Amino acid sequence: MESKKGISIGGTLIWYYYICKREVWLIGHGIEPEQDSDYIALGRHIHEIFYQRRKKELSIDNTIKIDILPGRRVIGEIKKSSRYLESAKMQVAFYLYYMKREKGVDMEGLLLIPEERKRIKVSLTPELERELEETVKNIEDILEMERPPSAVKIPYCKKCAYRSMCWA
Ligand code: SF4
Known part of the structure; x- marks a missing residue:
């Protein structure tokens, strides 16, 4: 979704905004994380297996990718x-919010955690x-910063693909 300042913001x-503001900046500036991160690989694996037959992935306005459950x-x-x-x-x-505001469609959401059923x-x-609305504004402010916010150690850092960049 394009923000009022013309910045493309997706899910x-x-x-990440609710995990780490620094990571928002790094991703938003296209800085590549380590692709061989175990965490990234595990996520991809679970997604592929679980949705093998069920998913219908839809890309809207090239901004967000969502899984619409059939029917x-x-x-x-x-x-x-x-x-x-x-x-x-x-x-x-x-x-x-995006579907309502940009497409005029009211939908319900479902968070699926197959490993925990x-x-x-x-x-x-x-x-x-x-x-x-507030979050989108805050993300715009973060992305407009010249440098990323300072690294703050949180439990997520252990799994983060940017950890070597922040804590080398
Ligand atoms: S390693 Fe930690 S501080 Fe650095 S981007 Fe990841 S979560 Fe944020």
Whole structure:
């Protein structure tokens, strides 16, 4: 989705915003992480297996990629674990917000965590819409910074593909 300042913002940046602002900057500036990260590989593997027969991936406006569950007005997002649940919920809420605002379509969201056999419903509330508007503005501000925000050590750093760049 294109922000008021013309910056392209997708679900991935929303997810990282709730994890690490520095990572938002690095991704937003196209800085490549280590592609052989175990974490990236595991995520790709789970996604491929789980959605082998079920998924219908849709790219909208070349900005967001979402999985539409067949026969339902539901946007599904798959995650490896519920560890970063808040981020994952906001990512799904962003897709719902995008579909409502840009396409005029009301949808429900479903967060799928196959390894934990969890399915969590996400609905777009007025509070979530307000929060997302604020989040999009904050992401724009981060991306306009000349340098990335300083690294702050958090538990996610251990799995982060940028760890060697931040903590070498
Ligand atoms: S290693 Fe840590 S500080 Fe650096 S981008 Fe990743 S999560 Fe952020």
